[in-house]
Amino acid sequence: MDDLYREIIIERYKKPSHRGRLDPHDIQFADNNPLCGDHIEITLRTAADGTIEDARFEGHGCAISQASADLLLDSVIGKPLEDVKRLNKQDVLDLLGIELGPVRLKCALLSLKVLKAGAYGLGEASDELVE
Amino acid sequence: MSLDLNNTRKDFPALQRETSAGVPLVYLDSTATSQKPLAVIEAMNDFYRHSNANIHRGVHTLAEEATALYEGAREKIAAFINAPSARQIIYTRNTTESINLVAHTWARANLKAGERILLTEMEHHSNLVPWQILQAERGVELDFIPVTEDGLLDLDAYKTLLGRTPKLVAFTQMSNVLGTINPAAEMIRLAHQAGAIALVDGAQSVPHFRADVQALDADFLAFSAHKMCGPTGVGVLYGKEDLLESMPPFLGGGDMIKEVKLRSFKPNSLPYKFEAGTPAIAEAVGFGVAVDYLTEVGMDRIAAHEHEITEYALERLEEIPGVKLFGPSADKKGGVAAFTLEGVHPHDVAQILDRDGIAVRAGHHCAQPLHEKFGIPATSRASFYLYNTKAEVDLLVNGIYKVKELFG
Ligand SMILES: Cc1ncc(COP(=O)(O)O)c(C=O)c1O
Numbered sequence A: 001m002d003d004l005y006r007e008i009i010i011e012r013y014k015k016p017s018h019r020g021r022l023d024p025h026d027i028q029f030a031d032n033n034p035l036c037g038d039h040i041e042i043t044l045r046t047a048a049d050g051t052i053e054d055a056r057f058e059g060h061g062c063a064i065s066q067a068s069a070d071l072l073l074d075s076v077i078g079k080p081l082e083d084v085k086r087l088n089k090q091d092v093l094d095l096l097g098i099e100l101g102p103v104r105l106k107c108a109l110l111s112l113k114v115l116k117a118g119a120y121g122l123g124e125a126s127d128e129l130v131e
Numbered sequence B: 001m002s003l004d005l006n007n008t009r010k011d012f013p014a015l016q017r018e019t020s021a022g023v024p025l026v027y028l029d030s031t032a033t034s035q036k037p038l039a040v041i042e043a044m045n046d047f048y049r050h051s052n053a054n055i056h057r058g059v060h061t062l063a064e065e066a067t068a069l070y071e072g073a074r075e076k077i078a079a080f081i082n083a084p085s086a087r088q089i090i091y092t093r094n095t096t097e098s099i100n101l102v103a104h105t106w107a108r109a110n111l112k113a114g115e116r117i118l119l120t121e122m123e124h125h126s127n128l129v130p131w132q133i134l135q136a137e138r139g140v141e142l143d144f145i146p147v148t149e150d151g152l153l154d155l156d157a158y159k160t161l162l163g164r165t166p167k168l169v170a171f172t173q174m175s176n177v178l179g180t181i182n183p184a185a186e187m188i189r190l191a192h193q194a195g196a197i198a199l200v201d202g203a204q205s206v207p208h209f210r211a212d213v214q215a216l217d218a219d220f221l222a223f224s225a226h227k228m229c230g231p232t233g234v235g236v237l238y239g240k241e242d243l244l245e246s247m248p249p250f251l252g253g254g255d256m257i258k259e260v261k262l263r264s265f266k267p268n269s270l271p272y273k274f275e276a277g278t279p280a281i282a283e284a285v286g287f288g289v290a291v292d293y294l295t296e297v298g299m300d301r302i303a304a305h306e307h308e309i310t311e312y313a314l315e316r317l318e319e320i321p322g323v324k325l326f327g328p329s330a331d332k333k334g335g336v337a338a339f340t341l342e343g344v345h346p347h348d349v350a351q352i353l354d355r356d357g358i359a360v361r362a363g364h365h366c367a368q369p370l371h372e373k374f375g376i377p378a379t380s381r382a383s384f385y386l387y388n389t390k391a392e393v394d395l396l397v398n399g400i401y402k403v404k405e406l407f408g
Helices: A007-014 A063-076 A089-096 A102-120 B005-010 B038-051 B061-080 B095-110 B129-138 B155-162 B184-193 B241-246 B281-297 B299-318 B346-354 B368-373 B390-407
Strands: A027-033 A038-046 A052-060 B018-020 B089-092 B116-120 B141-145 B168-172 B197-201 B220-224 B235-239 B257-260 B265-267 B323-326 B336-341 B361-363 B379-383
Touching: A007 A063, A007 B390, A027 A102, A038 A063, A038 A102, A052 A063, A063 A089, A063 A102, A063 B346, A089 A102, A102 B346, B038 B061, B038 B281, B061 B089, B061 B281, B089 B095, B095 B129, B095 B197, B095 B220, B095 B235, B116 B129, B116 B155, B129 B141, B141 B155, B155 B184, B168 B184, B184 B197, B235 B241, B281 B299, B299 B323, B299 B336, B299 B390, B336 B346, B336 B390, B346 B361, B346 B379, B346 B390
Parallel strands: B116 B141, B116 B168, B168 B197, B197 B220
Antiparallel strands: A027 A038, A038 A052, B089 B235, B220 B235, B257 B265, B323 B336, B336 B379, B361 B379
16 A cells, blocks of 8 residues: 555655755756756766766755655666667556656656756756656 | 534535545645535536526527526625725735736736735745736836744744835735744735735635635735635636736736627626636536535634644644644644654655545645745644544544554
8 A cells, every 4th residue: 555655665755865966067958847846956977988977956845755756766777878869658657667657757757857857968858758 | 502513514515424434534625725615516406407697698588597596606805804895805826816806907007027915934835826927027126024943934033024125925814734823904904014915825814714805905806716615717806906907918808808899898897807718617607506505504613623623633633742833832823733844744644644544645745945044844733623523533543543553
């Protein structure tokens, strides 16, 4: 019955592995979910060959939004930045291992939206990034 | 005499349901919208089954019936808030539209650049943004009565701010987050003394305690049917007759005119001047029945019942370690308990409570500046109406303990 609050989500929420801010960094991007006030900032550093050396997130919000940010960074560190551009909604849901309704989906996808907007070097994040 | 809760609850079909097998609904979100009694649902149903027609323009039986029902509801609503006349009851879509109507008509006709509007820090976005739009468009200036740590309006600061001679004071009679009941009659008296008119946002007050526009001496009062046992899609702007008469019309179109030429029109008389196009007829009929229902139960009894539940809820919630309540003590507030739980985001609180059928709201409740003032992005909010019980408060408290356990 605790589908939405699987242990991994509560654990990551309480003890994230990638919380913080990288300085210096190569990419920085932040966005809010205006409905809930969830906020995520991601900073990341890339190596000369384009792999993601390290990444951190700062922010506040519900367990879903914060845990998905932590799990997402977990999955992309050490991978080519180019790969990030191909990530989608289902990838995040697979990381979380849950199904989500439309409201909470926005919480879960905020970090992917921020990460992709950063990877593409966009001025503004749009929902189309995570369709 | 106190409420017969068992009977009251039976009047609301939605309260009989379960949210999942074996989990009855515990509805603690009436501040967002109330549940509807069967009488209201059936009245709207009946309207569509028997009397459906467009109003005012027809002479056939159904048009006559529909018009009589629609205008009858207006009479009932006028009596409910003790308006001198039903001409002063303008149907709108909701509180938000009522406030926007004043911003579009009265304010545009009466306010010049540099003139001031006095608001408060506890306003719902619907009593902020219309004035911000006017500020950007017309260069009017906005001032704000501060909210104290206890969630009350700082009335000394109010008196000082009146010294800046605002033309309009617009404030909520009851905060939808803090629950604070503001001393509206006194505030209006002071506003008038300073030469301002007063608009009262009654979205939360009219549903919960006896409203009397004449005793208040309010110039405008805005409220929504859906928060007071009525349907969505219909609300009211009450206004003093001379003000309404002097205001230019709002939307243009059918019904709001007396006469139309190719290049000109004459506006209709009150209240039709502000009601362009086919309105929410069935909803207005339902609104009238909602007002009958509340009157029959008795507004004083409803207020007393809510006070008892709120007092109990605050007491129980306060006992929970990690819970922080916002707003004043029970004697100064209506049936709202906004809180945070240490270490858990309000959305998670609401989502976990939902598994036990407990409906509370989480977020900034359309009062972002107020949350910023208290340094928090969001709260969880439980709210109470005539049908809520102490047993439901106990379920809420147990639910919060479960949240704590999960996040422990
Ligand atoms: C104090 C207050 N004002 C205005 C409103 C807006 O009401 P509506 O959405 O019905 O226009 C609300 C609704 O939550 C409210 O609580």
